[in-house]
Amino acid sequence: MKRITCFIGVLLLLSFIGLKVSSTIFTYPEYWPKPIYDFSKNPVTEEGFQLGRTLFYDPRLSKDNTISCASCHLQASGFTHIDHDLSHGIEGKIGTRNSLAIMNTAWSSSFMWDGGINHLEVQALAPLTSEVEMAETLENVVRKLDTIPFYKDLFYKAFQDSTITGQRVLLGLTQFTIMLNTYNSKYDKYIRKEEGGEFTAQEKNGLKLFKENCTSCHREPLFANNEFKNNGLAVDMTLNDYGRMKITQDSEDSLKFKVPTLRNIQFTKPYMHDGRFETLQEVITHYTNGIQHSETLADELKEAIVLTSNEKVDLLVFLHTLTDKGFLFDKRFSFPRELITQK
Amino acid sequence: MKDKLKTISCLLFFMFFSILLFSQQVKEELNIMIEPVFNGEKLRKGYWYISKTGDSIQFKKVKFYLTDFKFELTNNTYHEINKNYCLIDVFNDETLFKSLKIPKDKKIKEVYFSLGVKGSLSESGAHSRDLDPANGMYWAWQSGYINMKIEGVSPNCPARKNKFTFHIGGFQEPYPTLRKLSFPVSHNQKKLTLVVDIATFFDDIILKENHSVMIPGEEASGLANTSVKMFSLKE
Numbered sequence: 001m002k003r004i005t006c007f008i009g010v011l012l013l014l015s016f017i018g019l020k021v022s023s024t025i026f027t028y029p030e031y032w033p034k035p036i037y038d039f040s041k042n043p044v045t046e047e048g049f050q051l052g053r054t055l056f057y058d059p060r061l062s063k064d065n066t067i068s069c070a071s072c073h074l075q076a077s078g079f080t081h082i083d084h085d086l087s088h089g090i091e092g093k094i095g096t097r098n099s100l101a102i103m104n105t106a107w108s109s110s111f112m113w114d115g116g117i118n119h120l121e122v123q124a125l126a127p128l129t130s131e132v133e134m135a136e137t138l139e140n141v142v143r144k145l146d147t148i149p150f151y152k153d154l155f156y157k158a159f160q161d162s163t164i165t166g167q168r169v170l171l172g173l174t175q176f177t178i179m180l181n182t183y184n185s186k187y188d189k190y191i192r193k194e195e196g197g198e199f200t201a202q203e204k205n206g207l208k209l210f211k212e213n214c215t216s217c218h219r220e221p222l223f224a225n226n227e228f229k230n231n232g233l234a235v236d237m238t239l240n241d242y243g244r245m246k247i248t249q250d251s252e253d254s255l256k257f258k259v260p261t262l263r264n265i266q267f268t269k270p271y272m273h274d275g276r277f278e279t280l281q282e283v284i285t286h287y288t289n290g291i292q293h294s295e296t297l298a299d300e301l302k303e304a305i306v307l308t309s310n311e312k313v314d315l316l317v318f319l320h321t322l323t324d325k326g327f328l329f330d331k332r333f334s335f336p337r338e339l340i341t342q343k
Numbered sequence: 344m345k346d347k348l349k350t351i352s353c354l355l356f357f358m359f360f361s362i363l364l365f366s367q368q369v370k371e372e373l374n375i376m377i378e379p380v381f382n383g384e385k386l387r388k389g390y391w392y393i394s395k396t397g398d399s400i401q402f403k404k405v406k407f408y409l410t411d412f413k414f415e416l417t418n419n420t421y422h423e424i425n426k427n428y429c430l431i432d433v434f435n436d437e438t439l440f441k442s443l444k445i446p447k448d449k450k451i452k453e454v455y456f457s458l459g460v461k462g463s464l465s466e467s468g469a470h471s472r473d474l475d476p477a478n479g480m481y482w483a484w485q486s487g488y489i490n491m492k493i494e495g496v497s498p499n500c501p502a503r504k505n506k507f508t509f510h511i512g513g514f515q516e517p518y519p520t521l522r523k524l525s526f527p528v529s530h531n532q533k534k535l536t537l538v539v540d541i542a543t544f545f546d547d548i549i550l551k552e553n554h555s556v557m558i559p560g561e562e563a564s565g566l567a568n569t570s571v572k573m574f575s576l577k578e
Contacts, residue, residue: 116485117484118486120468122468122486125481126483126484128483137479141477142477165471166475167475170468170476171469
């Protein structure tokens with residue numbers, strides 16, 4: 001009897017292995033922390049990634065078919081809206097915040113400047129439905145995609161079922177955005193002692209200054225810490241944006257915003273939640289000379305950061321080592337040509 | 344060879360699975376009907392109703408989640424229905440009838456269910472079927488399910504186009520909006536009718552003053568308490 005049970009058990013296991021379709025293509029450096037995203041329910045496959053990539057670049061996701069995710073998240077600028085303090089949506093409507101860069105999303109515990117979104121899979125709902133962004137509904141996106149044979153095929157490849165649902169649109173988008181990983185900057189090569197990672201004396205000093213003054217919030221290796229801080233910016237009276245307080249309705253969260261990653265910071269300008277600083281020099285000067293003191297100011301900024309002008313330059317030079325050109329110009333993340341040829 | 348082995352293993356797997364199924368208790372169907380009314384009168388789209396506070400009301404949308412049905416049986420055991428999330432749209436008859444499997448030859452003493460979606464589902468990304476965010480019952484700017492939507496018009500309502508909008512949701516302390524309900528069952532064991540009297544929701548609402556709730560918080564939590572009173576069991 002025992003033998004038979006054992007035999008059935010083994011066969012059961014075999015049948016399960018046989019049914020397993022494909023494994024994840026998501027990779028990261030082994031010395032990095034474990035991702036926060038739970039891949040078990042949505043393992044990343046090449047097919048899912050390609051579906052997500054097509055959706056990401058498709059303007060059909062907006063109400064009047066004019067704007068895609070990529071309109072405000074351009075690859076060459078680390079998937080943010082370069083040169084726009086506030087992003088604009090359909091019909092030229094202007095939003096209230098600077099679009100965030102999309103990088104290393106698997107390590108984020110919340111999304112948006114105020115952390116209002118608690119899971120990557122539902123993040124896309126915010127820009128999709130915002131009246132000043134894509135102004136569309138997920139229900140209608142499903143309806144639109146459902147009429148396009150090309151998409152039926154993409155969904156079939158990704159989910160072994162051509163039925164298009166809201167959940168699958170979101171899971172597909174997730175499989176693209178979660179692959180936007182950057183870990184091959186000069187800094188990374190320096191850490192891994194790889195070729196091309198030799199730091200100059202200036203860069204080394206910049207890293208030292210960074211560790212002394214910035215790293216408590218912009219923590220390595222992600223250069224973010226999944227927290228919300230008031231970094232001493234004066235309130236812009238034209239926006240009156242109090243950040244995280246809107247979500248938690250707690251006055252202790254007044255003026256707190258997500259600590260963004262500094263990876264590829266050289267190209268993600270302008271800076272801050274309202275895009276008020278055009279250059280990194282302005283940002284550094286804000287931290288040394290511009291901090292506005294208020295009840296909720298981050299403890300880390302209560303004591304003034306003092307840097308000489310030479311040190312400021314060194315810090316800036318170090319920040320440039322966080323640029324990952326391989327990521328910014330990776331063809332796998334760029335506009336899929338099929339989107340034009342296939343209707 | 345490999346294919347053969349796969350076929351055999353699959354066959355055996357299904358045999359094993361069927362044995363498992365048959366060894367389970369014998370089940371029978373229990374039908375649950377949802378009956379939306381306004382002061383006892385059948386709720387219809389495009390009809391005018393008058394609330395206790397004197398507001399004339401016409402409904403455009405009434406949707407809510409009924410989840411996690413559980414039955415207490417007379418032998419003091421519980422029968423839970425797993426992953427049972429029903430989005431009820433009072434103007435879509437298809438959603439007003441639910442058929443659940445319960446153990447045969449066991450009497451039901453009490454029925455338990457929740458009004459709303461449990462918090463863990465609001466924190467775990469995109470779900471399917473009735474929980475698919477494409478149903479419009481998921482907040483975009485602040486993650487979480489909307490447990491109930493009541494929308495319509497009233498001449499007394501000062502909002503744009505006289506519209507009132509109540510979106511009740513939020514899962515985080517101190518203002519979670521999920522509510523648990525239970526009703527004793529005595530006679531009919533095959534069919535339960537849940538009456539939902541929308542009039543109750545408006546008993547303390549004066550639309551001229553209060554016509555819009557669309558964020559989690561104290562107000563939503565208070566309205567969730569009121570919502571519970573809309574439900575009664577008719578056997």
